Amino acid sequence: MKDDSEPDEGTPVTFTEPISEPFARAAAQVLKDLRELAANAFPDEIGGPDSPFRQDAAAFDALPEPRREARRSMHAMILDLVPLSWSNALDHVRALEQDVVMQPPPVWSPLTLSRAVMESCLFLHYVIDPEISGAKRLARCAGLWRTDVEHMEKAARAFGPAQVAEVAKTKDYVLAALRDVGAVERKNSQGRLIGYEVDGENSGLDINITEQAKAMPSHLPAPYRILSGAAHGRPWMTGRARELARDSEDDLVGEVATVMTAVVVVAGALETALKAWRDYFGLDLGDALEHLNGLYRMFFIDAVNLTVGDAP
Structure with missing residues (x-):
C-alpha cells in the first residue's frame, strides 16, 4: 500500500509549506556541513606549473622595471582579495545557519544572507576568472580599485575634513599605482570615466553581478534577480509572504521554498568559487566538489521527505 504522505509519481514538490523545526534543523546542518567542507577544501600546495596563476606570475616577472614590480604588486593585491572575499562568504553562511532556525521562522532574511554569499563568491570568480588573460585581470582590478x-x-565627506584629506592621499597613491601598471583610463564621448585598458584588454569600473551570475550552475535560473527582490524589499517579492499570512496571526509568513532557495544558492556559489580556485591555481579539488554536490543532493531528498511528511 502506498503511504498517503508520499507525492504521486511525477507530482512536483513545490515547498510552499511553512517552515517546520525539523526542516529548519536539517537546513542549518547542511549549511554548516557545506561551510566546513568549503573552508577545509584546500591542499597545502597551490599553483600547478601550467596554471593561469603561474602564467600570470611568469608574464609579470618577464617585464622590465618599473613595470614588473608594479604589476607584481597588483597581482599580489588580487591574490589578497580572493581569501578576503572567501572569508566574507563563509561568514554569511555561518549567519544563515543561525537564521534558518529562528523562532518564529525567518521570512526573507535567508535570501538576503544567501545573496551576500553569492556576491562574495562571484567577486572572487571575477578577479581570478581562469578564462581571461592576465592583462584583463589587471584591468578589472584597476576598475575595482578606482x-x-x-x-x-563619498563616505569621507560625512566624517569631516581630516578624513577627506586622508582619502585624497589614498586616491593620489592609487592613481599613481595605476599609471605604473600601465592601466589607461577609458572614457565615453562625454568624457566620463567608464573603465580601464591594459595591453589592449578592457574592463569596466566595477563588477556586473548579474552578468557574473552566469558563472553559477545552470540549474539556478536568475538567482541574483530573485535574491535582490528580497534583499531590496521589492513588493513583487515580499508581498507573497503577506498573502501566506492571511490565515495566521502573523504579518508575514516564511515558507520552505525560501530556505530551499537559500541553500541551493549557497551550494552553487561555493561550487562556483571553488571551481575558480581550482582552475586558476591548478588545485586538485575533485573530492571536495564531489562531496559538496553529494551534501546538496542528500539534503534535497531529506527536504522532500520532511516537507511531504509535514504537509496536511
Whole structure:
C-alpha cells in the first residue's frame, strides 16, 4: 500500500509549506556541513606549473622595471582579495545557519544572507576568472580599485575634513599605482570615466553581478534577480509572504521554498568559487566538489521527505 504522505509519481514538490523545526534543523546542518567542507577544501600546495596563476606570475616577472614590480604588486593585491572575499562568504553562511532556525521562522532574511554569499563568491570568480588573460585581470582590478576609492571619497565627506584629506592621499597613491601598471583610463564621448585598458584588454569600473551570475550552475535560473527582490524589499517579492499570512496571526509568513532557495544558492556559489580556485591555481579539488554536490543532493531528498511528511 502506498503511504498517503508520499507525492504521486511525477507530482512536483513545490515547498510552499511553512517552515517546520525539523526542516529548519536539517537546513542549518547542511549549511554548516557545506561551510566546513568549503573552508577545509584546500591542499597545502597551490599553483600547478601550467596554471593561469603561474602564467600570470611568469608574464609579470618577464617585464622590465618599473613595470614588473608594479604589476607584481597588483597581482599580489588580487591574490589578497580572493581569501578576503572567501572569508566574507563563509561568514554569511555561518549567519544563515543561525537564521534558518529562528523562532518564529525567518521570512526573507535567508535570501538576503544567501545573496551576500553569492556576491562574495562571484567577486572572487571575477578577479581570478581562469578564462581571461592576465592583462584583463589587471584591468578589472584597476576598475575595482578606482571604484572603491570613489566610495571612500563619498563616505569621507560625512566624517569631516581630516578624513577627506586622508582619502585624497589614498586616491593620489592609487592613481599613481595605476599609471605604473600601465592601466589607461577609458572614457565615453562625454568624457566620463567608464573603465580601464591594459595591453589592449578592457574592463569596466566595477563588477556586473548579474552578468557574473552566469558563472553559477545552470540549474539556478536568475538567482541574483530573485535574491535582490528580497534583499531590496521589492513588493513583487515580499508581498507573497503577506498573502501566506492571511490565515495566521502573523504579518508575514516564511515558507520552505525560501530556505530551499537559500541553500541551493549557497551550494552553487561555493561550487562556483571553488571551481575558480581550482582552475586558476591548478588545485586538485575533485573530492571536495564531489562531496559538496553529494551534501546538496542528500539534503534535497531529506527536504522532500520532511516537507511531504509535514504537509496536511
